[in-house]
Amino acid sequence: MTKLDLSRRTFVTTALAAGGGLMLGFHVPAAQAANLSLADASKAPVDGVEINAWLTIDAKGVVTVRTPHTEMGQGGMTSVAQLVAEELNVPWKDVRAMLADAHRHVNGGQEYKDMSTGSSNLVRNRHPHIMQAGASARERLREAAALKWGVPREQVKAEQGMLSAGANKASYGEFAAAAANVKLAEEPKIKARKDWWLLGKDVARMDVAVKVDGSAIYPIDVRVPGMVYAAVKACPVPGGKVKSFDAAAAKERPGVLAVIELKQTKDKLANTDMRSAIAVVADSFYRAKTALDLVKIEWDVGANGSMSFAAMDKQAVALMGNEGKHVEEVRGDPRPILSADAKALKSEFMRPYDSHAPMCPPAAVAHVTKERVDVWSFTQDVAALLRLAANQAGRDTKDVYVHATYQGGAFGLGNAVDLPRQAVELSKQVGKPVKLLWTREEDAAQARTRPPVWAHFEASLDDKGLPKAMLSRAVAEPGVPAYADRGIANIPYAIPNYRYERHVAASHIPVGPNRAPGSNSNGFLMEQFIDEMALAGGWDPLEWRIKMTEGNERWQRVLLKMKEVAGFTTKLPKGQGMGVAVVESHGSTVGVCATVEVTRRGSLAIEKIVVVSNTGYVINPRAAHEQVRGCVAWELSHVLHGGLDIREGRVNNVNFNNYKMLRLPDMPKVESHFAMSEDNWWGGFGETAGPPTPPAVANAIFAATGKRVRSTPILKHDLTWS
Amino acid sequence: MKLTLNVNGATHDVDVEPETPLLWVLRDAIGLTGTKYGCGIAECGACMIHLDGQPTKSCNLNVAAAAGKKILTIEGLSKDRSHPIQKAWIEHTVPQCGYCQSGQIMSAAALLEKNPKPSDRQIDEAMAGNICRCGTYIQIREAIHAAAKSSA
Numbered sequence: 059m060t061k062l063d064l065s066r067r068t069f070v071t072t073a074l075a076a077g078g079g080l081m082l083g084f085h086v087p088a089a090q091a092a093n094l095s096l097a098d099a100s101k102a103p104v105d106g107v108e109i110n111a112w113l114t115i116d117a118k119g120v121v122t123v124r125t126p127h128t129e130m131g132q133g134g135m136t137s138v139a140q141l142v143a144e145e146l147n148v149p150w151k152d153v154r155a156m157l158a159d160a161h162r163h164v165n166g167g168q169e170y171k172d173m174s175t176g177s178s179n180l181v182r183n184r185h186p187h188i189m190q191a192g193a194s195a196r197e198r199l200r201e202a203a204a205l206k207w208g209v210p211r212e213q214v215k216a217e218q219g220m221l222s223a224g225a226n227k228a229s230y231g232e233f234a235a236a237a238a239n240v241k242l243a244e245e246p247k248i249k250a251r252k253d254w255w256l257l258g259k260d261v262a263r264m265d266v267a268v269k270v271d272g273s274a275i276y277p278i279d280v281r282v283p284g285m286v287y288a289a290v291k292a293c294p295v296p297g298g299k300v301k302s303f304d305a306a307a308a309k310e311r312p313g314v315l316a317v318i319e320l321k322q323t324k325d326k327l328a329n330t331d332m333r334s335a336i337a338v339v340a341d342s343f344y345r346a347k348t349a350l351d352l353v354k355i356e357w358d359v360g361a362n363g364s365m366s367f368a369a370m371d372k373q374a375v376a377l378m379g380n381e382g383k384h385v386e387e388v389r390g391d392p393r394p395i396l397s398a399d400a401k402a403l404k405s406e407f408m409r410p411y412d413s414h415a416p417m418c419p420p421a422a423v424a425h426v427t428k429e430r431v432d433v434w435s436f437t438q439d440v441a442a443l444l445r446l447a448a449n450q451a452g453r454d455t456k457d458v459y460v461h462a463t464y465q466g467g468a469f470g471l472g473n474a475v476d477l478p479r480q481a482v483e484l485s486k487q488v489g490k491p492v493k494l495l496w497t498r499e500e501d502a503a504q505a506r507t508r509p510p511v512w513a514h515f516e517a518s519l520d521d522k523g524l525p526k527a528m529l530s531r532a533v534a535e536p537g538v539p540a541y542a543d544r545g546i547a548n549i550p551y552a553i554p555n556y557r558y559e560r561h562v563a564a565s566h567i568p569v570g571p572n573r574a575p576g577s578n579s580n581g582f583l584m585e586q587f588i589d590e591m592a593l594a595g596g597w598d599p600l601e602w603r604i605k606m607t608e609g610n611e612r613w614q615r616v617l618l619k620m621k622e623v624a625g626f627t628t629k630l631p632k633g634q635g636m637g638v639a640v641v642e643s644h645g646s647t648v649g650v651c652a653t654v655e656v657t658r659r660g661s662l663a664i665e666k667i668v669v670v671s672n673t674g675y676v677i678n679p680r681a682a683h684e685q686v687r688g689c690v691a692w693e694l695s696h697v698l699h700g701g702l703d704i705r706e707g708r709v710n711n712v713n714f715n716n717y718k719m720l721r722l723p724d725m726p727k728v729e730s731h732f733a734m735s736e737d738n739w740w741g742g743f744g745e746t747a748g749p750p751t752p753p754a755v756a757n758a759i760f761a762a763t764g765k766r767v768r769s770t771p772i773l774k775h776d777l778t779w780s
Numbered sequence: 781m782k783l784t785l786n787v788n789g790a791t792h793d794v795d796v797e798p799e800t801p802l803l804w805v806l807r808d809a810i811g812l813t814g815t816k817y818g819c820g821i822a823e824c825g826a827c828m829i830h831l832d833g834q835p836t837k838s839c840n841l842n843v844a845a846a847a848g849k850k851i852l853t854i855e856g857l858s859k860d861r862s863h864p865i866q867k868a869w870i871e872h873t874v875p876q877c878g879y880c881q882s883g884q885i886m887s888a889a890a891l892l893e894k895n896p897k898p899s900d901r902q903i904d905e906a907m908a909g910n911i912c913r914c915g916t917y918i919q920i921r922e923a924i925h926a927a928a929k930s931s932a
Binding site: 269270415498681719721 | 907912
């Protein structure tokens with residue numbers, strides 16, 4: 059393999075991770091350096107005067123916002139910049155963004171409060187302190203001008219990058235240095251909705267241009283001088299260990315530098331603990347990977363080697379017949395009513411394990427030297443990554459630098475892999491910068507999955523056809539059993555007697571968050587049973603939901619808007635159907651109306667998905683609609699095609715040939731509507747349109763065919779009708 | 781094995797095993813990282829390039845088979861994001877995480893080359909080989925139609 063040809067790329071020292079003006083003794087190609095920060099060259103971040111940790115202003119008034127959160131396609135970089143710019147009051151064209159420096163945060167004053175990215179938290183829960191950073195900077199600019207001009211601060215206007223008082227006028231840039239030294243006696247309050255000028259308006263995401271010419275840098279793309287490549291294989295049965303291995307054949311392959319056993323460090327593995335694995339380091343990734351295939355590894359898989367999902371399913375179904383161990387007596391006691399009702403409805407549903415499969419497989423570059431540790435990695439939290447790297451390298455966090463990259467999707471997986479540990483450990487052992495990447499197969503086999511869930515429901519109806527008693531009994535897996543509670547333990551429907559119970563089934567498959575954890579699968583269970591109750595009672599499913607959530611402002615807004623825009627009807631010819639579902643997750647209430655067509659021979663076409671979101675507020679409608687479409691596609695992949703094939707204790711569908719994804723021809727039309735409460739609560743947008751999509755589709759399939767789809771993937775079911 | 785590759789109009793001499801997939805030669809030997817690895821089995825389209833003008837998945841194409849042919853990668857599509865597909869992609873803010881978009885754009889550019897006014901069905905056929913986990917399919921379809929209109 060030829061060496062990296064440095065003549066075609068200029069290497070320069072970069073301070074991209076250095077918010078505080080820190081110089082790195084490390085190099086990345088110039089083209090990469092520019093794009094790690096953002097957007098196209100004309101919108102590159104500008105090193106101006108730092109007003110606070112969140113922003114700089116240069117002499118021309120160009121503002122560069124440092125965003126602490128990961129940009130993984132959700133538009134987080136743009137959201138932070140927009141929140142700051144709203145308060146600072148600068149023209150949007152003068153705003154740039156770059157990813158903030160974790161080194162400063164971890165070793166300094168934790169200026170960014172929390173650098174993690176997930177749970178739809180960014181706008182929902184962090185807008186107060188992000189807006190505060192912009193407001194504080196604005197007031198300090200005003201104060202600096204007031205002092206210079208000898209007027210009270212109240213008389214200084216700060217608008218669109220200009221300060222003015224009477225005849226005095228100056229740009230923010232002119233007062234940036236002075237403002238940096240101003241100390242305010244009291245921090246300003248952040249703006250109310252009625253005073254917004256930028257929030258609530260359509261803004262194009264800032265990271266688009268670098269993503270149309272191949273120049274955006276993801277962890278897998280990072281190249282540093284002297285870098286070598288690694289491929290890794292952990293036990294395909296999670297928790298299993300290397301018993302012995304024979305690397306003789308691999309070591310004979312050209313370019314192979316080392317075959318290294320990575321040792322499991324703890325008995326019980328948490329999210330990012332190092333597992334037992336074999337790695338091959340070589341001078342190219344392809345050589346590392348093909349050599350790894352030649353290593354003969356004997357695994358100690360233990361008792362888990364005989365586990366199958368079919369057996370777990372059997373156990374779960376049996377458990378659903380008994381009272382659950384975890385009980386929540388939400389309202390009244392439905393049990394005597396249910397046992398006295400011979401016609402009580404009884405129903406069971408299941409969703410299986412699923413993978414994240416981000417398009418960019420987990421990858422990291424690590425370089426451990428005597429002086430310092432440098433890391434670029436798959437993550438959703440650069441501060442946690444920094445601490446993790448320090449821990450693995452056995453170094454002080456002051457010696458560790460985490461560098462910004464874009465993430466090629468993460469969807470909750472970003473904090474749940476031991477990959478950065480592996481990369482740091484390999485670099486430590488070989489003494490060179492190492493790029494480690496997981497093949498698609500390794501990602502599917504090792505990444506923490508989305509857990510399965512089962513539910514058994516019972517209901518008894520009154521003489522109006524409405525439920526007077528309901529029992530929900532979920533079966534969770536043992537990793538994060540509380541995921542099973544979401545949207546099942548607490549329901550918005552006014553059923554006078556309601557009880558929730560939960561069992562836990564045994565499994566060794568590691569699980570973790572996956573876009574709208576818990577809610578993503580639970581909606582399919584609960585909202586189908588809601589339809590079963592409504593239809594059994596002779597109700598229109600949409601009218602039933604409106605009736606049963608009377609007085610619940612968030613839900614009424616969504617349901618009434620749905621009634622207005624979706625054209626929902628139960629009176630379509632056989633083979634066509636519409637279905638509705640509503641799920642509250644991550645602070646948001648979102649409804650979906652699906653229209654499907656099913657041929658007599660059972661072919662399913664999803665014609666249209668109408669989404670109505672109530673997230674309280676929306677700061678960037680354009681980006682929000684894009685997230686809605688993406689969420690719909692996300693859940694359709696899992697609900698139509700997904701489901702991990704677990705036999706012999708391992709995942710067997712480990713690539714896109716047998717773990718299939720939604721593709722463009724099958725993407726339905728999506729209409730996205732808002733029905734915002736604007737009532738002092740904020741919900742998330744990055745994952746909330748997913749959960750109601752599967753049950754709306756399943757309810758529509760029932761309307762079209764009379765067949766109730768009780769598990770996913772839907773396409774494994776026989777949907778024929780006559 | 782020493783091979784000469786013609787990538788984006790420039791000549792590159794590489795010394796690799798002839799069965800190495802072109803994808804890894806582009807990324808690791810030549811340093812063009814715009815072409816992405818997604819699956820390694822020609823299922824996802826992240827590695828899409830043009831080989832003598834034909835859209836081709838580079839992850840399971842032996843490098844030896846590409847020698848002597850014209851290889852076009854995302855980096856060579858235009859110098860300044862001025863290809864009609866790139867312009868439409870920016871205008872319609874198609875990319876989210878963006879990782880699959882090099883491949884999507886190369887597929888879409890090949891389609892327009894062959895068929896300047898594709899129908900929805902023709903777009904379906906041309907784009908079915910590219911997976912996007914962010915689910916940007918609707919924007920992709922809109923952007924292809926827009927690019928077709930703008931270059932008419």
